[in-house]
Amino acid sequence: MNLLIEMFAYDFMLRALVVGVAIALVAALIGVPLVLRRSSMIGDGLSHAAFGACALALAVGVMPTIPALIIVLLASFLILQISRNRKIYSDALIAILSVSSLAIGVLAISLAGGINIDLNSYLFGSILSVGYEDVAISLILALIVVILYIVLFKKIFAVTFDAEFAKSIDIKVNLYDAIFAAICSVVVVIGMKLLGALLVSGLIIFPALIAMRLVKTFRGVVVAASVISIVGFLLGLILSYVLALPTGATIVAVDLIFLLLAIILDRCC
Numbered sequence: 001m002n003l004l005i006e007m008f009a010y011d012f013m014l015r016a017l018v019v020g021v022a023i024a025l026v027a028a029l030i031g032v033p034l035v036l037r038r039s040s041m042i043g044d045g046l047s048h049a050a051f052g053a054c055a056l057a058l059a060v061g062v063m064p065t066i067p068a069l070i071i072v073l074l075a076s077f078l079i080l081q082i083s084r085n086r087k088i089y090s091d092a093l094i095a096i097l098s099v100s101s102l103a104i105g106v107l108a109i110s111l112a113g114g115i116n117i118d119l120n121s122y123l124f125g126s127i128l129s130v131g132y133e134d135v136a137i138s139l140i141l142a143l144i145v146v147i148l149y150i151v152l153f154k155k156i157f158a159v160t161f162d163a164e165f166a167k168s169i170d171i172k173v174n175l176y177d178a179i180f181a182a183i184c185s186v187v188v189v190i191g192m193k194l195l196g197a198l199l200v201s202g203l204i205i206f207p208a209l210i211a212m213r214l215v216k217t218f219r220g221v222v223v224a225a226s227v228i229s230i231v232g233f234l235l236g237l238i239l240s241y242v243l244a245l246p247t248g249a250t251i252v253a254v255d256l257i258f259l260l261l262a263i264i265l266d267r268c269c
Helices: 002-007 011-036 043-059 065-082 090-111 117-124 132-151 152-163 162-167 173-195 200-216 218-243 247-268
Strands: none
Touching: 002 132, 002 218, 011 043, 011 090, 011 132, 011 152, 011 173, 011 200, 011 218, 043 065, 043 090, 043 117, 043 173, 043 200, 065 090, 065 173, 117 173, 132 152, 132 173, 152 162, 152 173, 152 218, 162 173, 173 200, 200 218, 218 247
8 A cells, every 4th residue: 555655646657547547448448349340450550550650750850649640540541441442451451551650660760860768658658758638638538438338339239240230220330430440549649658659559459358258248348348458557557666667568468467367267167
């Protein structure tokens, strides 16, 4: 208890706590449909696109958050539109996007004279970079996503498991796909500051995979993934403070341990 009091006596740790819980919740909510639709690598592709956008923005002396959000939104809609063309499979498109974005980022770093501390914080995450603006945006985002989930839960369920059936009952699948792609983009860009572009997709994928091992209903998986994501973040944050480890990597490592335990439990039971 004394450790927790000492840890959260710092303003930046309190900000990281609020932002982290909000991002963990939202990431888990979007992660469940992505994993069930076998589109979990979209988060990884978008995070790489965000890295390339951040590198370009920092190279020209511009604050990277807004340019990164614009680029990632465009990338998500590009994936959505092109993936409907059977000549290009979505996994190949995401791979192309990931590699191209990393290449653009590396070239931007090279032309700018080398990597700097600002880019490192977006690449690997940094608690110190979380400001009051991030807190406000994260809380607003979490509230919007939770409300959308509650209001559109049945439609999300239908689109996730059978898009063709959803179309047959007059559900606007394309509209919901576009909204979902926009939410994914915002989560990735905001989550970059906490976990970094290379690790933020772990916060999206792991909780859903763990919950699917433990719960068998869609509603149960969504609730379980949300709880697991928040607990994993809190434990990772505390361990990173106590052991002086990188926060993003510690959170992902905790989620990995949770997944291994869930697999063992699933097989034993």
